[in-house]
Amino acid sequence: MAPSLLWTIVALIFVLGLIGRIATLDLPRISKGNQLTTSSRWHPTEFHMYLEQDEKIYVALVEQLNAGKGYTLQGHPLLRELIGEQYGYDLFFHPPGAVALFWVFEHLFGERGFPLVQVFSYVVFFWSLMWLGLLLIRPFDAVAAICLAVLGSITPIMAFVMGRFWLDGPIIAFSTLAAAMFLAGVARNRLWMIGASGAFLGYAVLIKLTSVLTVPAFLVLAWTLRPRETVRQYAIWASVLLGVAVLVHLPWELWQWHLIGSPFPTWAGKPATRLVDSNQFVYFQTVVRGPWAYVQLLPQVIWTFIPSCVLGVYARRVRDVARVGAALMIWILAVVAAHMILGAMGYSKIVRYIVLVTPATCLLFALTFSAAVGELRRRSRLTVGAGVLVVLSVTGLGLEIAQGLKTSLHDNARSDMLVPLPGMPGVDYWETW
Numbered sequence: 115m116a117p118s119l120l121w122t123i124v125a126l127i128f129v130l131g132l133i134g135r136i137a138t139l140d141l142p143r144i145s146k147g148n149q150l151t152t153s154s155r156w157h158p159t160e161f162h163m164y165l166e167q168d169e170k171i172y173v174a175l176v177e178q179l180n181a182g183k184g185y186t187l188q189g190h191p192l193l194r195e196l197i198g199e200q201y202g203y204d205l206f207f208h209p210p211g212a213v214a215l216f217w218v219f220e221h222l223f224g225e226r227g228f229p230l231v232q233v234f235s236y237v238v239f240f241w242s243l244m245w246l247g248l249l250l251i252r253p254f255d256a257v258a259a260i261c262l263a264v265l266g267s268i269t270p271i272m273a274f275v276m277g278r279f280w281l282d283g284p285i286i287a288f289s290t291l292a293a294a295m296f297l298a299g300v301a302r303n304r305l306w307m308i309g310a311s312g313a314f315l316g317y318a319v320l321i322k323l324t325s326v327l328t329v330p331a332f333l334v335l336a337w338t339l340r341p342r343e344t345v346r347q348y349a350i351w352a353s354v355l356l357g358v359a360v361l362v363h364l365p366w367e368l369w370q371w372h373l374i375g376s377p378f379p380t381w382a383g384k385p386a387t388r389l390v391d392s393n394q395f396v397y398f399q400t401v402v403r404g405p406w407a408y409v410q411l412l413p414q415v416i417w418t419f420i421p422s423c424v425l426g427v428y429a430r431r432v433r434d435v436a437r438v439g440a441a442l443m444i445w446i447l448a449v450v451a452a453h454m455i456l457g458a459m460g461y462s463k464i465v466r467y468i469v470l471v472t473p474a475t476c477l478l479f480a481l482t483f484s485a486a487v488g489e490l491r492r493r494s495r496l497t498v499g500a501g502v503l504v505v506l507s508v509t510g511l512g513l514e515i516a517q518g519l520k521t522s523l524h525d526n527a528r529s530d531m532l533v534p535l536p537g538m539p540g541v542d543y544w545e546t547w
Contacts, residue, residue, distance in 0.1 A: 131267025211320030268518035316362025331445030
């Protein structure tokens with residue numbers, strides 16, 4: 115396929131994803147089949163009472179900044195509806211990166227700045243993901259490019275979180291951009307690009323601390339691109355990446371230390387006892403649901419994950435599939451394992467919290483499916499086993515597209531939880547909002 119035609123197809127897929135993100139934010143609130151609103155998140159003031167609680171908090175923080183009251187909920191009417199020991203500190207517990215982005219967009223575009231942040235995040239995420247594909251999947255053929263574009267436009271956790279005024283859209287946008295910039299810098303040995311990657315990584319950590327979980331994968335992926343470099347060279351790249359990221363993030367920790375007495379408060383983000391006892395949703399996510407829920411739910415939401423693992427075994431000798439695939443698995447496992455540990459410590463277990471696996475799961479399927487298709491083409495005949503493999507892969511891709519469409523264009527009007535296609539045992543789907 116001619117490169118111009120291929121990138122035209124990719125661009126069309128991107129546009130369809132963009133239309134989907136805009137449409138997701140334009141859904142009314144529906145409960146038990148009844149439409150409750152004529153407005154949507156494109157009109158946050160009219161829609162405010164139907165926003166999810168975290169969304170209301172981020173809108174309130176922007177209002178606090180506009181009023182000159184600082185990065186805190188103290189003195190805001192919303193605090194009366196919340197648990198004081200969870201939200202009433204002198205400084206809000208999440209770093210201010212995403213709220214600052216909301217504030218900038220709100221100043222530029224008015225109340226529509228809130229949904230536009232999510233649209234912007236989708237644009238950054240999609241093209242950063244395609245950049246990563248160009249760097250890591252060799253050759254980056256039509257199969258790899260189109261698969262990656264399709265997943266990048268509709269993969270379910272991304273499609274879910276970018277329909278809300280949450281931190282999760284910006285976090286995958288800037289962590290994916292940081293990864294692409296870092297690996298491009300490694301491939302070309304450009305320290306300025308690695309420094310820029312450190313700045314984007316530092317900003318992603320300023321959105322949410324869990325962004326640091328991607329760093330081990332960054333370094334292993336650097337090795338897959340330049341496997342014959344000296345340890346000293348890897349150390350230089352890592353030092354520049356982490357040094358700049360720390361410099362970007364450090365002022366927040368110092369500010370937090372000054373105001374609340376600790377740069378890393380253990381209670382930050384952990385549901386308070388009174389909140390767990392008084393909120394059925396939080397109780398389910400914190401007490402009823404166990405840490406292994408992430409392992410159970412991941413393949414029921416990211417439907418290409420298991421096919422990717424099977425394809426990776428089949429195509430392990432093709433090109434550098436084994437090395438790159440292993441690095442992407444490290445990315446996924448680091449994010450999931452860390453959240454399982456946090457879940458065991460008393461934090462909520464919510465599928466969207468592992469949104470950082472999204473770039474890796476998309477890349478893993480595009481990498482392994484492209485390699486497997488190439489290997490099958492080189493064979494003179496199609497065996498039964500190869501046929502089963504193709505059916506498994508196409509089915510997984512189809513189910514992931516179906517999950518993404520259902521999540522973003524149907525469920526997002528009815529629930530503030532990501533509900534897998536098979537359903538979610540123990541949850542009354544229609545009452546989760």
